[in-house]
Amino acid sequence: MQQAFIYDAIRSPRARARPGGGLHDTHPFDLLHALYSALEERVGLDPAVIAEVILGCVTQVGEQAGNIAKSSALYANWPSTVSGLTVSRFCSSGLDAVALAALKITAGQEQAIVAGGIEMMSRVPMMADQAAIFSDPKLAEASKILLMGSGADLIASLYGCTRADVDAIAMASQQRASAAIAGGYFSSIIPIKHPISGENVTQDECVRPETTMASLGALPASFESIGRSGADAIQLAAYPRLAAINHVHTAGNSPAMADAAAMVVVGSEAFASTLGAKPRAVIKSIATVADEPLLVLSGCVAATKKLLAKERLKVADIDLFEIHEAFAATMIKLQRDLSIPSEKLNVNGGVIALGHPLGATGAIMLGVLLDELERRQLRTGLVATSGAAGLGTALLIERL
Numbered sequence: 001m002q003q004a005f006i007y008d009a010i011r012s013p014r015a016r017a018r019p020g021g022g023l024h025d026t027h028p029f030d031l032l033h034a035l036y037s038a039l040e041e042r043v044g045l046d047p048a049v050i051a052e053v054i055l056g057c058v059t060q061v062g063e064q065a066g067n068i069a070k071s072s073a074l075y076a077n078w079p080s081t082v083s084g085l086t087v088s089r090f091c092s093s094g095l096d097a098v099a100l101a102a103l104k105i106t107a108g109q110e111q112a113i114v115a116g117g118i119e120m121m122s123r124v125p126m127m128a129d130q131a132a133i134f135s136d137p138k139l140a141e142a143s144k145i146l147l148m149g150s151g152a153d154l155i156a157s158l159y160g161c162t163r164a165d166v167d168a169i170a171m172a173s174q175q176r177a178s179a180a181i182a183g184g185y186f187s188s189i190i191p192i193k194h195p196i197s198g199e200n201v202t203q204d205e206c207v208r209p210e211t212t213m214a215s216l217g218a219l220p221a222s223f224e225s226i227g228r229s230g231a232d233a234i235q236l237a238a239y240p241r242l243a244a245i246n247h248v249h250t251a252g253n254s255p256a257m258a259d260a261a262a263m264v265v266v267g268s269e270a271f272a273s274t275l276g277a278k279p280r281a282v283i284k285s286i287a288t289v290a291d292e293p294l295l296v297l298s299g300c301v302a303a304t305k306k307l308l309a310k311e312r313l314k315v316a317d318i319d320l321f322e323i324h325e326a327f328a329a330t331m332i333k334l335q336r337d338l339s340i341p342s343e344k345l346n347v348n349g350g351v352i353a354l355g356h357p358l359g360a361t362g363a364i365m366l367g368v369l370l371d372e373l374e375r376r377q378l379r380t381g382l383v384a385t386s387g388a389a390g391l392g393t394a395l396l397i398e399r400l
Contacts, residue, residue, distance in 0.1 A: 002268050004102035005279035006397065008043050009367035010035055011262035012192050014204040014355035017121035022201035023192060023259040024122040028063050029075045031192060032118055035263045036076040038190045039114065043277050045265065047078040051110035054085045054101050056093025056117035057359040061129040068118060088359070089288075090387030091326065092299065093117055094262060095362025099393060101266040102283045112271045116263035117360035126257065126358065141234055144293040145389050149223035149249055150231040151296020152327030157246040158239065159333055166328035167216040170253035170352050172342075173325060177349025178209040185348055185375060188367040206256040206355035219250035238294050253328040258355025262363035281370055284396040285311050291390035297326040299392020300384040301334045307382065307394040315340050318396075319378035322369040324361065325350030326386040348372060361385065366395065373399040 012031055015023035023031060032055075039045045055069035070084020089096045094117030101115035127134060133145050140146060156166060180186060181203060191200040223231075224247040232245045265275075272278055287307035291298045300323050308314070321340055325331055331350075334340065348368060351361060362385040369381045384394035 004105035007265040014258040017257040032072040052083040092385040092387035092393040112267040116363040118261040119357040119359040156329035169328035173353040174211040177353035180348035216252040221247040255356035258357040260357035300386040303392035303394035322383040324385040
């Protein structure tokens with residue numbers, strides 16, 4: 001069985017998902033076109049050698065509908081022989097796209113695949129697909145599927161997290177992200193030309209360096225009304241030891257909505273001779289999980305545990321961890337369950353500060369991890385993401 005290698009990982013900046021955000025006026029197809037072109041230029045990629053494009057996208061409606069992986073490749077004038085697949089595992093979708101590409105490579109089915117994700121949340125808002133599972137209370141209760149913020153508050157309640165605890169996670173994310181931007185650490189960003197102003201969008205926009213614990217503490221709880229409308233009752237029935245759900249999550253300690261796209265070139269060892277470039281890393285292992293659905297966001301923790309156990313590794317064996325900041329309480333659960341040293345975890349901030357473009361986030365995090373391993377001359381990294389309903393995915397990579 002052959003190994004799957006990462007030859008390159010690029011992404012757009014993460015822009016604020018609102019009118020006036022740096023990417024709001026850019027059509028999703030044009031954003032992806034810029035990344036396709038960048039891959040051709042950066043590594044001399046001939047699109048004709050790519051077997052398939054696999055993209056994660058959570059809200060596949062409107063401008064993101066119609067199998068955007070295949071249709072965007074055609075729009076970018078890639079050969080019609082390049083196949084396309086759009087996947088959704090909720091917020092794990094971008095990482096799952098890379099994992100699926102790796103599995104196809106290791107099985108010998110293909111020699112080179114472009115994988116990644118796209119989510120333009122300012123143009124295709126979250127929930128725009130009107131999924132019944134999130135809008136029909138009876139269906140949601142029967143399926144034990146609740147919105148993400150409700151799961152975050154349940155985790156906070158089970159782990160005894162105070163408002164100060166979760167705000168401290170957000171504060172650290174903002175500080176680290178601000179330092180990383182100032183240091184120019186995000187080298188996988190591809191500048192995107194604004195279609196109206198003509199200026200390049202070059203940096204992640206969601207970070208708020210002016211954030212303080214006082215400003216975080218002044219924000220109101222975001223999910224208390226959802227709890228009162230039925231979510232609390234469902235959770236308390238499942239966890240009778242809790243007297244109440246502690247609503248501590250706010251706009252400040254929750255992931256920031258963002259617009260972005262990312263692409264990763266995954267190929268076999270033999271593909272190096274075709275591309276004329278050496279791989280940057282090898283994908284050593286993959287883990288997917290389905291954890292307790294009422295916790296909603298615990299998948300990144302469960303996937304990390306599963307991958308470490310599968311490979312018989314300890315936290316000390318991993319140089320860097322890039323774990324999805326799926327609301328602040330999830331990171332507290334991760335730390336208490338696995339005791340990952342702070343100096344190894346999300347060293348350049350996480351999606352609370354940097355933004356969470358649903359379907360693209362996992363692929364972005366993988367690129368951030370690889371860039372940082374190279375910058376620090378370290379070897380082994382683990383990236384893990386959470387999807388809704390307790391889903392989670394993790395990848396173990398080794399820098400070459």
